[in-house]
Amino acid sequence: MxxxxxxxxxxxxxxxxxxxxxxxxxxxxxxxxxAQMNAAEGANTARLLPxxxxxxxxxSGNFTVERxxxxxxxxxxxxxxxSGVVFAVTWRxxxxxxxxxxxxxxxxxxxxxxxxxxPSPLGLHASSVHASDVTVETAGNMALMWxxxxxPAALPAGVNLSEIK
Amino acid sequence: xxxxxxxxxxxxxxxxxxxxxxxxxxxxxxxxxNVNVNHGINGQGVDQPFxxxxxxxxxxxxxxxxxxLLIDTASFGLRIFAQALTVPLPTEKSGPDAIGECVxxxxxxxxxxxxxxxxxxxxxxxxxxxxxxxINPQFPSVGHRPAACNxxxxxxxxxxxxxxxxxxxxVGLVQFDxxxxxxxxxANGYYACTSTNCTRTTEPLVL
Numbered sequence: 211m212x213x214x215x216x217x218x219x220x221x222x223x224x225x226x227x228x229x230x231x232x233x234x235x236x237x238x239x240x241x242x243x244x245a246q247m248n249a250a251e252g253a254n255t256a257r258l259l260p261x262x263x264x265x266x267x268x269x270s271g272n273f274t275v276e277r278x279x280x281x282x283x284x285x286x287x288x289x290x291x292x293s294g295v296v297f298a299v300t301w302r303x304x305x306x307x308x309x310x311x312x313x314x315x316x317x318x319x320x321x322x323x324x325x326x327x328x329p330s331p332l333g334l335h336a337s338s339v340h341a342s343d344v345t346v347e348t349a350g351n352m353a354l355m356w357x358x359x360x361x362p363a364a365l366p367a368g369v370n371l372s373e374i375k
Numbered sequence: 376x377x378x379x380x381x382x383x384x385x386x387x388x389x390x391x392x393x394x395x396x397x398x399x400x401x402x403x404x405x406x407x408x409n410v411n412v413n414h415g416i417n418g419q420g421v422d423q424p425f426x427x428x429x430x431x432x433x434x435x436x437x438x439x440x441x442x443x444l445l446i447d448t449a450s451f452g453l454r455i456f457a458q459a460l461t462v463p464l465p466t467e468k469s470g471p472d473a474i475g476e477c478v479x480x481x482x483x484x485x486x487x488x489x490x491x492x493x494x495x496x497x498x499x500x501x502x503x504x505x506x507x508x509x510i511n512p513q514f515p516s517v518g519h520r521p522a523a524c525n526x527x528x529x530x531x532x533x534x535x536x537x538x539x540x541x542x543x544x545x546v547g548l549v550q551f552d553x554x555x556x557x558x559x560x561x562a563n564g565y566y567a568c569t570s571t572n573c574t575r576t577t578e579p580l581v582l
Contacts, residue, residue, distance in 0.1 A: 282561055305561040310526040325530045328419040329539045330482035335449050337482035348529055349481040351449040
């Protein structure tokens with residue numbers, strides 16, 4: 211595995227929001243995401259929060275998981291199908307990752323859907339947004355944020371949503 | 376010489392809920408906050424508890440009772456929509472800059488300046504100079520909310536009707552809303568703002 215460790219800040223200068231992202235993109239975009247977010251590839255287990263279930267351990271052979279850890283200690287998991295395309299992204303940690311980067315071209319669709327209609331029927335601390343091509347679930351409080359975004363039409367055959375966690 | 380900006384919120388409230396009725400059925404008592412459970416301002420929400428506090432311009436008797444504050448056990452501190460506020464509350468400063476705060480909740484994001492208020496609630500003595508967040512998506516001016524507070528995707532809390540509350544009374548069991556902000560500057564943290572630009576900043580704890 212290539213470990214991508216970029217110095218803070220430099221990549222954010224000059225080329226804002228290139229956001230070659232993730233969801234729906236080839237697996238190579240994981241490295242681009244890491245760069246965009248100044249994240250290290252791989253999970254930084256020393257900073258995982260206690261008491262949480264194990265994250266992103268594939269239980270079927272239909273996909274692989276690449277992990278990033280943001281400078282704030284949030285672990286991002288990118289789910290890649292056999293076709294080599296990222297079909298889901300999850301995050302868990304003290305602060306949300308750059309969701310706009312992670313969702314790439316799907317971010318606007320999600321954001322537009324999230325910003326229309328009634329408040330979340332799940333209350334202040336959780337929401338589930340079904341845009342036309344992407345589903346995004348978020349939950350959290352001031353100390354722990356969790357999220358899951360996936361492309362329903364791109365889920366590999368045989369993959370259960372419960373495996374994306 | 377400069378007043379240290381206050382950052383964190385400390386609210387302690389004992390609560391007693393009055394179930395679903397529109398008006399409290401218990402007489403006011405010390406350390407008891409009457410709570411109504413309903414569907415919120417726009418009537419479209421799930422059942423949630425709402426309470427009220429009185430906020431005053433610090434050191435004055437210029438006060439306002441603000442109701443329909445969502446009682447939230449998973450956040451900390453008092454946050455009030457600018458549209459619901461009628462009394463002037465001074466903005467916390469860092470030198471010439473106004474202090475803003477971005478708070479991510481699971482389904483929305485609250486952005487706005489940090490102000491101080493004298494707060495009265497639950498029959499308890501007045502809490503003087505309490506830092507509170509004034510939720511206002513147009514702070515510091517229209518179009519200049521920091522990008523870092525936008526890149527999560529969940530809606531920005533825009534107004535009471537959209538959010539379904541006039542504010543949030545966070546009664547979680549933590550004294551400070553962002554202890555890490557003393558030394559780090561997460562996106563969900565504090566900002567120093569001119570009238571057109573906000574940059575992340577650390578904030579000291581106020582004990």
